[in-house]
Amino acid sequence: MMVHRRRICIFKVMATPSRQDQEFLSRITSVLEEHLEDSGFGVSELAREAGMSRSNLLRKVTRLTGQSVSQFIREIRLRNAMNLLKEGSHNVSEVSYLVGFSSVSYFIKCFREHYGFPPGETSNQVMEEHEPVRDLPSGKRRKTLLLTVGALFLAALAITWILLKPLSERDESLEKSIAVLPFQNDSNDSTNLYLINGIMESLLNDLQQIEDLRVVSRTSVEKYRTQPSTVEEIARELDVNYVVEGSGQKLDDQILLHIQLIEAPTDRRLWSKQYNRQVQDIFNLQMEVAQGIADGIKAVITPAEEQRIGRPPTENLVAYDLFLQGMERFNDGSREGLLASIDLFGQAIEQDREFARAYADISIAYSFLDWSQAEKQYTDLAVEYADKALLYNPELAQSLIAKAAVHMSSSEPLLALPFLEKALEYNPNSAMVINILSEFYTNYVPDTDKYLEYALKGIRIDIGAHDSTDASYIFMHLSNALLQTGFISQAETYIERSLSYNPANLYSEYLRAYILYARDRDLEETKMLLENTLSKDTTRLDLLQEAGKICYFMRDYPNALGYYQRYLDEKARQQVVAFRGEDAKIGLVCSEMGMPEMADSLFTAYKIYADGDLTMYKHLSLAVYYTHFGDLEKALEHLELFSQQKSFNYLLFPFLEIDPLTDALREQPGYREIIGKMETKFREDHERIRKSLEEKELI
Numbered sequence: 298m299m300v301h302r303r304r305i306c307i308f309k310v311m312a313t314p315s316r317q318d319q320e321f322l323s324r325i326t327s328v329l330e331e332h333l334e335d336s337g338f339g340v341s342e343l344a345r346e347a348g349m350s351r352s353n354l355l356r357k358v359t360r361l362t363g364q365s366v367s368q369f370i371r372e373i374r375l376r377n378a379m380n381l382l383k384e385g386s387h388n389v390s391e392v393s394y395l396v397g398f399s400s401v402s403y404f405i406k407c408f409r410e411h412y413g414f415p416p417g418e419t420s421n422q423v424m425e426e427h428e429p430v431r432d433l434p435s436g437k438r439r440k441t442l443l444l445t446v447g448a449l450f451l452a453a454l455a456i457t458w459i460l461l462k463p464l465s466e467r468d469e470s471l472e473k474s475i476a477v478l479p480f481q482n483d484s485n486d487s488t489n490l491y492l493i494n495g496i497m498e499s500l501l502n503d504l505q506q507i508e509d510l511r512v513v514s515r516t517s518v519e520k521y522r523t524q525p526s527t528v529e530e531i532a533r534e535l536d537v538n539y540v541v542e543g544s545g546q547k548l549d550d551q552i553l554l555h556i557q558l559i560e561a562p563t564d565r566r567l568w569s570k571q572y573n574r575q576v577q578d579i580f581n582l583q584m585e586v587a588q589g590i591a592d593g594i595k596a597v598i599t600p601a602e603e604q605r606i607g608r609p610p611t612e613n614l615v616a617y618d619l620f621l622q623g624m625e626r627f628n629d630g631s632r633e634g635l636l637a638s639i640d641l642f643g644q645a646i647e648q649d650r651e652f653a654r655a656y657a658d659i660s661i662a663y664s665f666l667d668w669s670q671a672e673k674q675y676t677d678l679a680v681e682y683a684d685k686a687l688l689y690n691p692e693l694a695q696s697l698i699a700k701a702a703v704h705m706s707s708s709e710p711l712l713a714l715p716f717l718e719k720a721l722e723y724n725p726n727s728a729m730v731i732n733i734l735s736e737f738y739t740n741y742v743p744d745t746d747k748y749l750e751y752a753l754k755g756i757r758i759d760i761g762a763h764d765s766t767d768a769s770y771i772f773m774h775l776s777n778a779l780l781q782t783g784f785i786s787q788a789e790t791y792i793e794r795s796l797s798y799n800p801a802n803l804y805s806e807y808l809r810a811y812i813l814y815a816r817d818r819d820l821e822e823t824k825m826l827l828e829n830t831l832s833k834d835t836t837r838l839d840l841l842q843e844a845g846k847i848c849y850f851m852r853d854y855p856n857a858l859g860y861y862q863r864y865l866d867e868k869a870r871q872q873v874v875a876f877r878g879e880d881a882k883i884g885l886v887c888s889e890m891g892m893p894e895m896a897d898s899l900f901t902a903y904k905i906y907a908d909g910d911l912t913m914y915k916h917l918s919l920a921v922y923y924t925h926f927g928d929l930e931k932a933l934e935h936l937e938l939f940s941q942q943k944s945f946n947y948l949l950f951p952f953l954e955i956d957p958l959t960d961a962l963r964e965q966p967g968y969r970e971i972i973g974k975m976e977t978k979f980r981e982d983h984e985r986i987r988k989s990l991e992e993k994e995l996i
Contacts (some may be wrong), residue, residue, distance in 0.1 A: 307868060308881070309774045310750065311565075315468065318361055321357065321361075322361060322362070323516065324347070325343060325346075325347055326373055327372075327374070328342065328343060328346045328347065328371060330373065330377065331574065332346075332397075333373075333377060333395070333396055334394070334395055334396070334397055335397060335786075336397045336398065337786045338370075338397065338787075338788060339367070339370065339978055339987075339989060339991055340354070340366045340367055340370070340771075341787070342787075343366065343370065349553040349727045353562075354366055355472070356471065356472075357875070360711075362977035365992075366994060370409060370991075371411075372411070373735050374396040374397050374398065375396070375407060375408060375411050375412070377395075377396045377536070378392050378393070378395075378404070378408060378416065378417065378988075380385070381395060381396070381448040382416055382420075382869065384418060385418075385420065387416055389401065389405065389416045389614040391403075391936055392404075392416065393405075393416075403766060404416070404930070411416070413573070413658070414949060419845050422554060436535060436656065438855075448534075451490070454524055457695075460665065463948040470537055471538040471539075471560070471562065472511065473509055473510050473511065473538070473594050473595075473596050474510070474511040474512075474513075474536065474537040474538050474539065475504065475510055475511070475512055475513070475537055475538070475540070475541065475590070475613045476512075476513045476517070476518050476531065476535045476537045476539075476540050476541070477497060477500060477504065477512070477517060477518065477541040477543075477593065478518050478521050478531070478540060478541060478543070479494070479497060479518060479521060479544050480493045480494065480495075480496065480497040480543040480544055480545060480546035481543070481545075481546070482545070482546060483544050483545060483553070483977070484546035484548075486546075489546060489547045490625075491620060491621050491622050491624075491625040492547050492618070493544075493545050493546070493551075494577070494621075494624075494625060495548075495620075495624060495625070496543075496545065496552075496554065496582075496583060497622030498541060498542075498624060498628075499583045499774070500541075500583055500586055500587055500590075501515055502724075503583060503584065503587035503606045503727070504587055504590065504591070504726070505724050505726035505727055506603070506605055506606055506694075506723065506725070507591060507596055507597075507599045507602055507724075507725075507864065508599070508722050508725045509596040509598070509607075510591070510596050510726065511534050511537075511757065511758065512726040512758070513537060513757075513758055514726075514728035514758050515536060515628070515728075516533070516728070516822040517728075517758070518697075518911075519644045521601070528540050528542075528559050528561055528564055529561060529564060532561030532562075533563075536757070537561065538560065538561055538562060539558060539560060539561060539593075539594055540558075540559045540561055540566075540763070541556065541557070541558055541559075541590060542556070542559065543555060543556045543557070544559050544678075547576070550575055550576045550577075551572075551573060551575065551576070552572070552573075552575075552576055552578075552579060552582065553572070553573055554570075554571070554572040554573075554574075554582065555569075555570075555571045556569070556570055556572075556586055556589070556590075556790060557569040557570075557912070558589075558590050558593045558594070566685060567593045567594075567709040568589055568590065568592075568593035569585075569591060571864075572586070576614060577614055578642075579614070579617070580609040580610075584606055584607055587606060591754075605692060605723060608690075608830070610652065610653070610654045610656075610746070611649045611651075611652045611654075613648050613649040613931055614651070615648045616648035616649040616652055616655070617645070617752050619641050619642075619645040619648065620641070620642065620645040620654065620655050620658075621645045622641050622651070623637075623638040623640075623641030623645065623655070623658065624638070625640075626641060626660070627662060630988035632666065635662045635665055635666055636662075636666075638662055638851075639659050639662050639663070639784060642655045642656075642658050642659045642662070643655075643659065646659075651689045652690035653686045653687075653688075653690030653693050653695075653696055654686075654690070654693060654695055654696075655686075655700075656682045656685040656686035656689065656696075657682070657683065657686035657693060657695035657696045657698070657699040658695060658699075660678075660679045660680075660681075660682035660683040660686060660699035660700075660702070661695065661698060661699050661702060663678050663679040663682070664679045664699070664702035664703060664706060664968040665702075665825065665934060666708060667679070668706070675702070675707060676707075676887040678952075679699070679702070679703050679706070680703050681701075682699065683699035683700045683703050684694070684700075686699050686700075686947070687699075687700055692723055693723075694706075694720040694721075694723045694724035694727055694730065694914075695720075695972035696728060697717070697720035698716070698717070698720050698727075698729060698733070700713075700948075701716035701720065701733065702716045702733070704879035704949055705715070705733075705737065705741060710737070710741040710742065710778075710911075711741075712909060712961075713737065713740060713741075714737065714742070717730060717733060717734050717737065721734070726758055728755065728758050729752070731751050731754050731755040731758060732751075732755050734747075734751040735748060735751040735752050735755055735774055735778070738751060739774070739777065739778070739781075741912075742911070742912055742915065743912055743913060743944075743946070744913075744915040744943075744944045745778070745944040745945070745946055745947075746782055746982060746986045747778060747779040748777075748778045748781060748782075749775075749781070749782045749784075749990070751985065752775045752777075752778040753775065753778070753990065754776050755771065755774075756771055756772070756775050768798040768799075769795045769796070769798035769799030769802045769805060770799075770802065770804070771795075771796045772791045772792070772795035772798065772879075773791075773792065773802065773804055773805045773808060774804075775791045775792035776788045776789075776790075776792040776805070776808060777808055779791060780811065780812055780883060780948070781946045781947055781948070782810070782814060782944075782945060782947065782949040782982075782986055783814055783979065783983045784981060784983075785947075785989075787813050788808075788812050788815075789812050789813075789816065792805055792809045792812055792941075793807055795810065803830055803833060804828040804839075806826070806829075806833075807826070807827055807830050807840060807843055809826070810822075810823050810826035810827050810830070811823065811948060813826070814948075814951075815947065815948060815951070817891045818951065820847060820850060820851050820955075821851075824844070824847045824848065827840065827843050827844045827847055828844055831843075831844050832965040835863075837874055838864060838867055838868055838871070838873070838876070839876075841860055841861075841863050841864035841867060842861070842864045842876050842879050844860040845857045845858075845859075845860030845861040845864060845882075845883070846879065849862060849885070849886055849957065850884050850952065850955050850956065850957075852957060853889070854886050854889045854890055857886045858886050858887070858890050861883045861886055863940040864883075865883070876905070877902070877906040878903075878918060880899045880900070880902050880903040880906065881899070881900060881903045881918075881921055881922065881925065881958055882958065883899050884896045884897075884898075884900045884903060884925075885957060887960055898904045900922070900925065901917070904922055905921050906918070906950075907922055912942070913942040913943075914939070915939075916935040916936070916938040916939035917935070917936065917939040918944075919932075919935040920932045920933070920935035920939060920962065921956075921958050921959065922959055923935065924958060924959055924962040924974065925958055927961075929961060929962060930963055932962050932965075933965055933967050933968070933971070934960070934972050936968070937967075937971055940971050940972075940974050940975045940978075943978065943982065944976070944982060945975055945979050945982075947979070950972075950975075950979070953972070
């Protein structure tokens with residue numbers, strides 16, 4: 298007796314596919330089988346090879362097979378695995394790698410779930426499948442025939458209903474992704490522009506608070522204010538299914554507004570309405586428009602979301618008018634714009650002393666002014682206004698962002714995390730929150746899988762229409778996150794895209810050098826690439842210390858000292874505190890080059906840094922320190938503590954093996970066991986991250 302029911306067809310087709318659909322499935326199956334051994338070939342790679350966006354590929358595969366793209370890919374891999382196992386030329390482990398599974402245990406799990414038995418029992422199952430089938434008694438044959446005919450009749454009715462259902466019906470399978478385009482000012486009075494922009498931004502802010510929607514950011518749509526494009530082109534560039542267009546003007550105390558919602562794949566207008574309201578009704582107007590759009594897409598608004606959206610920012614229209622003028626200056630992104638916005642927000646607060654949003658945005662503006670400055674000028678003011686924003690509205694995302702920004706500029710950045718997480722809960726589509734979380738998890742509290750998760754989310758919300766410089770940096774962050782989590786081929790793809798947007802992005806240039814090192818393990822090539830990048834800006838601290846670091850790893854101490862000396866001189870000239878974790882490497886180079894006093898000073902500074910390090914790398918830094926001074930027992934203790942962390946950076950492993958500071962540690966009996974545990978944990982995390990991201994259709 299069979300212990301499973303073998304699938305008749307790999308594709309669970311939802312309706313009779315057309316010849317064109319069959320050719321499409323055959324084509325993408327062939328593409329997958331050409332890349333079968335590449336475990337990194339996932340949803341994004343298949344979409345690229347198919348010449349489609351991820352969302353369009355998802356819709357089409359789901360419609361034809363009833364599966365997500367990641368499920369479809371997995372089923373193709375498993376079908377090929379079954380064929381290989383039937384041939385009997387390879388064992389289970391070999392087959393798992395031949396069909397693109399990087400983990401044998403995960404392959405066995407997926408195979409068992411799919412076929413009902415483990416891959417090792419395939420030969421037994423094949424023998425059972427070839428047993429002769431006895432003829433059924435004639436009565437049973439008649440009954441089977443009737444059931445078959447009935448099933449075919451019902452299937453025909455279903456297909457007829459699908460083909461004849463009303464064309465006006467909205468496609469329920471479409472992802473609820475939306476772009477709100479800049480509203481047009483219908484008035485000849487350009488001074489009304491800030492009001493129309495403010496209504497558009499308030500609507501965008503309301504929609505961003507609905508978790509059931511994916512809403513692209515304001516900056517992503519801004520270029521369409523002056524760049525004429527069709528809805529189809531805009532939707533394709535922004536990877537959305539719905540587009541909101543609007544126009545309006547203010548006449549005396551009246552607001553005239555026209556809004557329409559368009560389903561991009563069909564270019565159909567789903568919803569359209571004209572409004573003529575009194576200015577004092579502006580907040581109800583904004584909420585009514587948001588509700589109309591959400592209803593048009595059939596988005597679910599929870600009671601808590603509805604309550605937050607329905608809370609007006611102020612009851613004072615003069616204060617709100619000043620606030621909108623301030624937002625217009627805030628959004629231009631310049632230092633002058635930030636200073637002008639602070640003045641206008643302050644005037645708004647004079648009209649309404651409980652205007653939480655104005656307090657929050659003043660605080661954020663002060664934090665932005667201080668963000669890259671060695672000397673902080675506005676910390677006290679940023680703290681004061683953030684606290685008042687939270688006092689008057691603790692559920693406002695901007696209040697929470699303001700407080701988080703204050704903590705990230707302080708000596709206790711960990712305190713920012715609960716504010717950022719709560720802000721994202723209240724505003725799940727906030728590009729600002731997602732980008733700050735990406736920054737947090739790479740520079741403040743390193744966590745590679747969190748960094749990757751937020752970098753991928755950010756790119757879906759905030760990439761579509763940036764200028765080339767912004768797009769380059771966004772793709773760079775994504776590439777860096779992919780590198781840190783071990784997705785090397787994907788990291789290379791995105792760093793090339795980053796450089797295609799802005800070839801002058803030196804951060805991307807030197808990140809590319811490390812991606813190629815991860816791929817090829819060629820230090821000479823890495824050194825050449827870094828030196829070439831440094832030649833384009835010889836005063837960059839990051840590039841100087843990276844060039845020195847590579848020479849250090851090559852044990853070319855004279856050249857390392859040359860770069861490090863230039864780095865230290867430039868650091869003193871700029872009066873900045875940076876890259877304190879590199880002091881041990883510089884100290885060893887100085888020691889090797891006969892500069893013991895300078896070496897001692899650098900190692901003392903390094904110990905102070907390591908003792909106060911709040912990141913996961915604290916114990917690794919201390920292990921390096923104690924190794925240098927010969928206390929190998931204590932060094933192993935700290936390495937063991939470090940191994941208990943999670944989310945290791947992929948590059949940690951190759952560089953630990955060649956680091957001069959860990960030479961003595963690598964010879965200790967317990968070293969290999971500890972590193973082995975870390976590598977196993979990394980591989981498990983890598984597979985877990987891959988599975989999670991594929992299920993979320995993020996890669």
